[in-house]
Amino acid sequence: ASYYTCKIGEVMMAALPTGLKSEDAYKAKTESVLYLSPLYRSELSCQELLHSLQTKAKKQYLLLERFLSMKSEEFAVRKADLLLQDDSSPAALKALIDKGILEVQQQEVSRLKVLQADENRLLQLSPAQEQAYREIHQHWQTKDICLLHGVTSSGKTEIYSRLIKEVLAENKQVLYLFPEIALTTQMTQRLKKIFGPQMLIYHSKCSMNERVEMWHRILQEDGPLLVVGVRSSVFLPFTRLGLVVVDEEHEISYKQSEPAPRYHARNAALMLAKMHHAKAILGSATPSLESYTKAREGRYGLVNLTQRYRDIQLPEIILADINEAKRKKELVAMFTPTLVENMHACLQAGEQIILFHNRRGYASVMSCKECDWTPHCERCDVPLTYHKESHSLRCHYCGRQYPIPSRCPSCGKAMMASFGFGTEQVEEALHQLFPQARVARMDTDVLHDRNAIGQLIEDFEQQKTDILIGTQMLTKGLDFDHVALVGVLNADTMLNQNDFRAHERAFQLMVQVSGRAGRKGRRGRVVLQTRDPEQPLIQRVLHYDYLSYYVDAMKERHAFCYPPYCYLIDVWFKHASQAKVQQAAQYFANVLQPLFPDMVFGPFEPAVAKVRDVHIQKLSLKIAPSQSLLKIKDYLCGLHAHLQKDPLTKQVQIYFDVDPL
Known part of the structure; x- marks a missing residue:
């Protein structure tokens, strides 16, 4: 509560399952x-x-x-x-x-399923894995936290499993964090064969009663226990924690955005490990700049695993120029000839394909070709997205749906057209291009519960699906044996974001999704479509050059004083009245700017300045490492309390996002 500047009650609400908050809620x-x-x-x-x-x-x-x-x-x-x-x-x-x-x-x-283990499932480590395993133990002699920087498909999970087995043998507890429920669905199938009845799976899709029973089991059970879960697992009542594993530590999904506490589960897990005097290991093929910096500075141990399991080469990345294909009139829907040829070859060989496009819906936007009028959500400051399956325009912020106008309300012409493309349109184009192929889509429009996610993943694993299209859910560590080709349909959309972390996320997404190709004894291939093949970041991805990317990114962060060279706190202001929001935000800025010259930015409207009829303003504060973060947060809370007493601004919602992503 102190670090994330929220109320202790908000932390307790997040920490305790609903069934423990009321005597009548839990039913045995x-x-x-x-x-x-x-x-x-x-x-x-x-x-x-x-x-x-x-x-x-x-x-x-x-x-x-x-x-x-x-x-x-x-x-x-x-x-x-x-x-x-x-x-x-x-x-x-x-x-x-x-x-x-x-x-x-x-x-x-108990409602909790007793999982069955297969004692022979713990695989023999390769020489490279064995070396990494020994180095982790060496670092743990002097440091409690170790970063395992292993390329995609290098077998990090096997190393984690060996370490977990050792800690469980000491009759201790282990917390194994994943960023997404989608990832736990596949990974738990592998882990339960090793750890069986010693394992619990905890996430928000578990029923309230199941979560209460897990909470009690973790608190009361004397034996060894492995808890596999998503970010909320850090609040479980561990009593004998011996190890914390944070897989895909770079993932933005570990950061809670709404409601408070707006914590980062990776950082909270490391603090949890420290409180229990436990060891911790962070793993990623594309570590966050913050974690990699701490490892290079010696605050964490650093272990590099540069070989893929069974010495399989990293996938070959081929750049396909969208502009050149368009100029030559060779573009087929959203596919370049290079991607079409590679998809055709894979399907002929009976191999599977993953296509990545980080935009849902059918088309990005619909507008009038005569006057450029674009339909916007009445409640949110965003253009509506065209969804062909439901034949509607949908707001991706509040979920409201609108009918598609037959004529432009502005000029009256019947000239409405859709522009851009989403995963729904990609699916339609694939059915036309490869009518015999079995195509599935993995995004939040079609996956509404954990059973649907699990079924889709299982179908793809069993080769009941030939082509899988998806958004960033596809990049989160999923492991498929028969994927020979990955296509990134538009790399440029990831780069053109107004966010100092945009290039970091783009690099991580492209490398991670590329890593889905080429497992089981053969090298895969990646076709990366872009309008700017010579873009420096694209070139870093082409050669899997994390270190050069890291050096470039850190130079920029240093030049403009962004994390990890400073702390960052965002102050958010929300109210139905735009004038009240502006007044509260400007008051904060006027007080802070003399105290922190050149370190206060804003107030300004974020990219989406109104959601569900609530106006939004934001102010960012950079804090040098030499300054007292605790004192500054106390001062911010004092300003907040002062505004709460002002009749004009007391109804404005003000909250702080510490270490925002």
């Missing part, structure tokens, strides 16, 4: 268990009973015989198990209960 799951009456537990009395039933009530006799063959030492059998056989008679069971031969009790049972 019960099942009916049958017990043999104590009157018939001796061998003599039981035989007499069976003899009596055999002659007078054949069905009751058969059911009781089955009960006796299934009973435990406590003379107990689950009612559901007893009635599982087709010839079991509920009427006969009722008669046995009515006669007092069997007794029914309700017993509390």
Whole structure:
């Protein structure tokens, strides 16, 4: 609460499952268990009973015989198990209960599935993995945190598994963090074969009652336990934490945006490890600049794993010039000839393809070709996205849908047209280009729950799908054995963002999605479509040159004083009245600018200045490492408290985002 400048109550709301906040919220799951009456537990009395039933009530006799063959030492059998056989008679069971031969009790049972392990699933490490494993242990002699910088498909998971196995053998707990539920779906299938009943899977899609039971198990169980989960797992009540693993540590999904606390799960997990005197390992093929800097400065251990598992080469990246293809009139929908040829060759060979495009919907925008009028959301300051499947215009911020106008409301002409393309249009183009191919789409428009995500991933793993199109969900560490080709449909859209982290994210996304190609013994291929093949960042991606990219990026960060050369706090102002938002934001700026010359930026409207009829302004404050971050945050909270007393601005929502992404 202190670090992220939020209320302790907000932290408690995030930390505790709903079922623990109210005595009546959690309902224990019960099942009916049958017990043999104590009157018939001796061998003599039981035989007499069976003899009596055999002659007078054949069905009751058969059911009781089955009960006796299934009973435990406590003379107990689950009612559901007893009635599982087709010839079991509920009427006969009722008669046995009515006669007092069997007794029914309700017993509390866990909702948590008991996972089965395969003892032989822990793979032998390759020489490169073995070396990395030893180096991690060497670093842990002097440092508690180690960064594993391993190229895609280098086998980082196998190293994590070996380390986890060691910690569990010491009867301790392990927290294994993933950035996305989509990734946990696939990864947990692999991990449960190794760790089985020692493993729990925790994320927001678990039911409230399941989360309460996991919370109690982690708090009360004495044995070794591996908890696999997403960012909310850092709030679980660990008692014997020995290791924290943060996979894909660079992922923006680890940062909570709404509601408070706006924490970064990676940083919170490292603090959790420190509190428990536990070791921590961060892993990524494209580490965040902040983590890599700490490793280079010696604050973290640094281990490099430069070889792919089984010595498979990194995928070959081919640049395809969109402008040249357009000039030669060779562009097929959104595909360059290079990508079309490679897709055709893969499909002919029975191999799979992944296409990455980080934009949902059918078209980016719809507008009038006569007067350039563009439909915008009435509640949000954004143009609407055309979705062909639902034949509607949709706001991706508030979710509101609008009918498609047949004529332009501005000029009255029937000249409405769509521009740009999203994953929905890519899917349509693929069906036209390759009608025999089995195509699936992976974005939030089609994946509404964890079961849908799991089914889509399973279908692709089992080669029931030939081409998978998706947004950034595809880049998050998914591992498919038969993908020979990855296509990045428009690399430039990732670069042209008004954000100092835009190039970092673009590099990470392109390298990560490229890493989905070429596993199982053969080199893959990546076709990266761009309008600017000579762009320096594109060239860094082409050669998988993380170190050169890191040096370039750090020069820019230093020149303009951005993290990791400073701390950053964003102050957000929100209200239905634009005037009140502007007044509150300007007051903050007027007070802060004399105190922090050249380090206060704004107030200004963000890229989306209104969402759900709420106007937004933002102010950014850079803080030098030599300054007291705690004192400055206390001062900001004081300003906030002052505005809360002013009748004109007290209703303006003001909050702080520490270390924003």
